[in-house]
Amino acid sequence: MRAAGLSASPAGSLAPAGAAALVPVPAPFPAAAADDRIASRRAPRRVRPASAYYHRYHIATAATPDLRPLPHRFLVQVNKFRLARLLLTELFRYWGRWDVVLNRPCIYGVFSGPVGGFSPRAERCVGCLRCTIQHPDVVRILPNPALRRLGDDYCTPRQVETIFYEASKGSVPVKGQGYRGRFGGAGWDGMWTDMSEIVRPTRDGIHGRELISTVVDIGARSTHLQLAEDGSLAAPPPRTFTLQMPLLFDLLPDSLLAAARKGSAGSRLHDLAAIWARAAAELETLAVLPLATLRRCGLAGPQLAPLIGPGEIGDDLAELAADAASAPQMVELAGWEPDAFAALARLLPETVVAVRLPFAAGWRGRLLDAFAAGARTFHLEADYHGRGEAGGFVLDLLIEANRALVEAGVRDQATLLGSGGIVAAEHVPKAIIAGLDAVALDTAALLALQCRPLGRFASRATARVEVPSGMTVGWGTQRLKNLCAAWRDQLLEVMGAMGLREVRRLRGELGRAMFQHDLEAEAFGEIAGWSDPGGHRAEHGLHD
């Protein structure tokens, strides 16, 4: 929307005219510039708070501790008899040199309690292992097996731990000493993003990262203007609005919604829906929730995208748009039903109607059929483990979906949202490179709220979660804001390394990715024993 005409807001800031007409600014933000690089042109004459005339997109993070503390990373086992002997030995050996006598091998306070090592504070152990290196006969440090039980067979304990960290701090995880994991692997792990040695996103700021735009457009886009003979627009401009970052919140698991319908756990659903709604409003993004849930919880607003089943479509839906201030910017149609889509588009002419398409058998045909019938926004849905048709992985499916639209010559007119299997910050740029415009968070958002999976967490239909007791709307909202801040910052890191200044240019840029199979074929192809399992470039019809 950067090229759109600009109009001065009452407060003096500039906002894209099209967006201003379609998007009521959610509270508590002032009239927000949709483009985060637009500031006021002229300083106001009288002194007033900067926030009254200048808005730059920023996610306010705040420390929001876990409600359910993570298990300690390590267990500390101390042989108390040997410890006593060691202490006595040191006491006699260094008598009078109290700095020497009292020096302990841990600088993190594991042995700093009232009785020192006799009751170690395992929660402070960071695993440096100096104590067990110095005194292997006195101290043993073990990985805590409880930590290994986090997550499931897709979402690893490390990923859960990282999400907890990001949701509690709102900052980018930083650690020393290089990479510690496996070389590559299937799915996301078999993909690396590119970087440039000399290109910066911009010449401004320390790294040039400060001014990278994460703004994305949602809705239809025209390739050209259609003018009437008198020079006026022959057709209304396409319905498009802008999000400040390529992240939104996806549907809650069916089990939570079903439990509420039965009358139990209804308050938990109210809380979760309120968190979804408030976080989306404060982050200037969207939350997708079933229309029935929104009605039951009494929620409405431009930040909420109701999921509407074909059976729910009736004239009463027009009420959704009756009040411009609370009208949704987007609704999602559950599945592809041409008549239902046409009816929704007719009932909600100012609203983007997205079509939610699970990656089930026949999804390609439905995607192209829907486009031909006028749909321009699609929400492609894999299961929570990133699986779709015939067990295909979401990364490959997204590449295929993007390619289908590219080959049809219509990619630039459409918006692709996606969800499923995106559980780490690095999955976001990779999913965008694969072809998404924006990512809808599902399991990651639930984990940020410390919702505990009960059993396998494989799909929205089957997943069951335990919502933490003590969760409040304020706590949950801040956790989601922290998570999004951390993930957005990491997206900026990745784009900064590439020298890209806006996320819209990353969409579908497979040239910005390197795939393990392709690189190994080039590097190891002539080495005995290496066999090509079928590279991504060939698989996706890409050529050098």
Add this chain to the structure above:
Amino acid sequence: MTDPTARGASPELIGKVTHYLHQGFSALAHGRRELPPALGDARWTPELILATWYMAETGQVPTGGLEYRVGRSGGGFDRLDFELLPEPAANTSAMAAEDTSIALNRRGSGAEITIPVPFYGGGMSYGSVSEQVMLARAIAAARWSTYMCTGEGGYPEALVPYKDNIITQVATGLFGVEERTIQYAPIVEFKYAQGAKPGLGGHLLGDKSTTAVAKMRGSVPWVSLFSPFPFHSVYSVEDHKKHVDWIKTINPRALISVKVSTPADVDMVAVGSYYAGAHILHLDGAYGGTGAAPEIAKKNIAMPIELAVPKVHKHLVKEGIRDRVTLMASGGIRTAWDIAKIIALGADGAVLATTELVALGCTRCSNCERGRGCTFGLTTTDPELKEWLQPEWGAARLDNLFRAIQGELRAILRRLGLRSVRDLRGRTDLLRYRPAETGEVA
């Protein structure tokens, strides 16, 4: 904030701590204790860490079954192996030792520098590591007539006696870069990017920027320092050439090394660097790094070194300039076997940093950036903690490590029927890619 420099450790305290630590390293490396259950990871397994400690103590590779060659990352070096000949039947003791030396200048003009082992030490800055660590590395490099690199943090005065074996790094923040330190250097390294955080620049946290560190870098104490990415004055090969000319004006005898990361077009970067005047191309792969870095950068940005080196090697061959430039590789090279493999993939030699830190006692706990820094006295500027590493002890450890690596490299060459490590370069026909083993991450 007051400078706590005054509160260093007393000699008795240093004696106590170092006694315990040295004893512990030895007991664990010699198998007198169980493998610490919380030690290591897929790339640096507990066995590899203890094997490195063993080599640092004895100068030999372990003989008791401790795995010292590969990790368990399930790919790259850990899936590559050599097609070795049977154990040599001939009496090899009567033969001349295999040649492990490599030339660092192949351009045909300028200083001729040959190092007796196909590796030198990578850049780790003053501030990210202690002066003691730098000194230990410099002493060991001098003993082996090889090099260590300052990193971007200045040139502590204590290093000056070893200047003939120290590479001065010029990086984007230009911290500690002076005419004097350029003139000291037999090799000047331009750091464009680093594997641990490709494209993200550098960041020294305020807590580690002590008065001494700040003085060295010409900055304000206790303030975070950023090395921007990339060089603000370089947007083309021609701009880079301008930098090279600037260095050569100050120190005409210096060889020029260009350190870059491993993007998709790393082969083109290499060619451009060569034509801008580089003697050494230093590729830093994505999986290495010793300093603190965003976790997202370590795995996801830029390619591993095993995949970058063949690409660059082949492209340089195609361009007809392969024998006019030295290709050094770093980023996750841990052992003598990794060095041999990366040379077989096309490099001339390797640059080691993490391996050296492990030899000095690093457990790879990843807490370098936390609080006072490294509790073993390595990646810290804390006035007490840094005393746990005594430079002479450290230099002896590295001396032993280098001896063990050289010995193992010679053994590998012997089993490959080669007389020189230079003959191994690009010999992918001697490698094989082995299937994943049980328990290994495929």
